Amino acid sequence: MTATALQFKDWMGQVQAQMESALSHYLPASTHIPERLHDAMRYSVLDGGKRVRPLLVFAAGQLVDAEPQRLQAVGAAVEMIHAYSLVHDDMPPMDNDVLRRGKPTVHIAFGEATALLAGDALQTAAFDVLTASTLADQPQDQLKMVNILARASGSLGMCGGQGIDLYSVGQALTLPELEHMHILKTGALIRAAVLLGSYCGTPLSDEQRTDLDHYAKCIGLAFQVVDDILDCEADSATLGKTAGKDAANNKPTYVALLGMKGAKQKAEELKQAAFTALASFGEKAQLLHALAGYIVDRKY
Ligand code: GRG
Numbered sequence: 001m002t003a004t005a006l007q008f009k010d011w012m013g014q015v016q017a018q019m020e021s022a023l024s025h026y027l028p029a030s031t032h033i034p035e036r037l038h039d040a041m042r043y044s045v046l047d048g049g050k051r052v053r054p055l056l057v058f059a060a061g062q063l064v065d066a067e068p069q070r071l072q073a074v075g076a077a078v079e080m081i082h083a084y085s086l087v088h089d090d091m092p093p094m095d096n097d098v099l100r101r102g103k104p105t106v107h108i109a110f111g112e113a114t115a116l117l118a119g120d121a122l123q124t125a126a127f128d129v130l131t132a133s134t135l136a137d138q139p140q141d142q143l144k145m146v147n148i149l150a151r152a153s154g155s156l157g158m159c160g161g162q163g164i165d166l167y168s169v170g171q172a173l174t175l176p177e178l179e180h181m182h183i184l185k186t187g188a189l190i191r192a193a194v195l196l197g198s199y200c201g202t203p204l205s206d207e208q209r210t211d212l213d214h215y216a217k218c219i220g221l222a223f224q225v226v227d228d229i230l231d232c233e234a235d236s237a238t239l240g241k242t243a244g245k246d247a248a249n250n251k252p253t254y255v256a257l258l259g260m261k262g263a264k265q266k267a268e269e270l271k272q273a274a275f276t277a278l279a280s281f282g283e284k285a286q287l288l289h290a291l292a293g294y295i296v297d298r299k300y
Contacts, residue, residue, distance in 0.1 A: 008290045012055060015075075019054045020046065022072035023079060026129050040110040040118040041125070045083045048101035052223070052295065053078045053193040059287035060197030060212065063204070070135045070200040074145070077126040078193045081153050084122035085189075087115050089162070123153070136199050145199050152192035161185025165251070173252040179221065186227070187220025194219075194288070208280065215277035219292050222270035226296055228253040229263050271296040 023045050028038045054075030061071040090097040090105040091112060098108050107115035130149060136142040151157055161184030168181070194216035198204055204212065232255040254263040274292040278285040 015058045016051050019051050022076050026076045040114045044087050044106045056193040057197035060194045063284050064201030066201035074196045077130040080122045080126040084119040087119040141199050152188040157188035178252050182224040186224040190220035191216040211277050215274045218270045218274035225254045225267045267296050
């Protein structure tokens with residue numbers, strides 16, 4: 001491993017540790033009544049996950065010299081939305097999964113009604129954190145941040161993407177349709193994480209914001225392409241299948257549409273496009289650059 005790669009790994013470890021404490025701080029304590037609901041919320045968020053979205057918040061914060069406390073709050077808000085989406089996605093009417101991050105899913109551990117409530121409460125807790133303290137220099141910027149997170153999470157963002165996914169089961173999606181679904185389902189929150197981090201410090205110019213947004217769109221889509229590749233590889237290894245669980249469940253994937261080689265090439269192209277979008281930021285975009293590499297080259 002090179003010195004730069006080691007420094008990046010150290011930085012990731014530090015942000016992940018900071019986020020664990022920040023999330024624990026912002027989530028209601030288990031001792032609050034109703035304890036069962038707060039236990040379920042904490043169970044779904046703490047002690048697990050790569051924290052990719054908070055890492056992006058911090059990396060974008062570096063561009064604008066943002067204060068760590070602001071980035072922790074914003075990272076916590078985004079991670080709470082992410083956790084809520086996983087809790088609901090795992091439930092029987094959606095993916096019906098029994099394991100997440102190596103432990104029983106929330107509805108298995110706490111029951112379906114509590115899982116539903118925990119997801120709902122995590123969603124509103126995110127907006128509580130995003131509005132409870134000053135996170136941008138200008139009040140209108142903080143208002144914009146609330147709007148960015150709401151848009152990215154709702155029916156024009158993540159929920160909309162999940163809807164397209166649900167309604168397309170058993171249908172043959174074209175590549176543009178698959179791409180549209182993932183830009184919303186996974187990409188919208190990743191894009192929001194990058195933009196939100198950039199609102200926490202010195203304002204960017206419109207041109208810089210456009211470049212940053214382009215970077216965020218590329219890595220948001222790359223994240224899903226790589227997720228499909230990893231799913232397919234894991235399922236091939238354990239089940240001896242070549243198409244992966246999603247394809248076996250009749251869900252469209254990049255690997256099914258492009259083949260493994262084509263999907264890997266697509267991820268590489270998106271990474272290069274993300275790098276290009278960062279060119280004008282120079283040294284300040286080092287962490288965003290490294291994160292694009294991490295997202296595309298990760299092994300889990
Ligand atoms: C139910 C409203 C609602 C939305 C669900 C994002 C989503 C929409 C569902 C997740 C389904 C899924 C597993 C998609 C694949 C990509 C993805 C988001 C993987 C999980 O994210 P990671 O890898 O997870 O960042 P960790 O555990 O590291 O936090």
